[in-house]
Amino acid sequence: MRYLRAFGAFWYDFLVGDRPELFVGAIVALVLVWLVIQLGFDTGAAGWLLTVVVLLVGGLGVITASRPKR
Secondary structure (H helix, E strand, O other), X not given: OXXXXXXXXXXHHHHOOOOHHHHHHHHHHHHXXXXXXXXOOOHHHHHHHHHHHHHHHHHHHHHHHHOOOO
């Protein structure tokens, strides 16, 4: 059981790390692009959507990281 817990802790730290909102944002971006493609929109539109969402999530990460800790 100890090995399983260590394995899970490694993957959590590797994927989520210090900023869980970046992990969630990336998953949301991929799901949105998948939905847009499934709805029949052009893949170019999906690419632009992915770019915009990634930039927004990255900007959110920069803003939250630059705030002083309380």
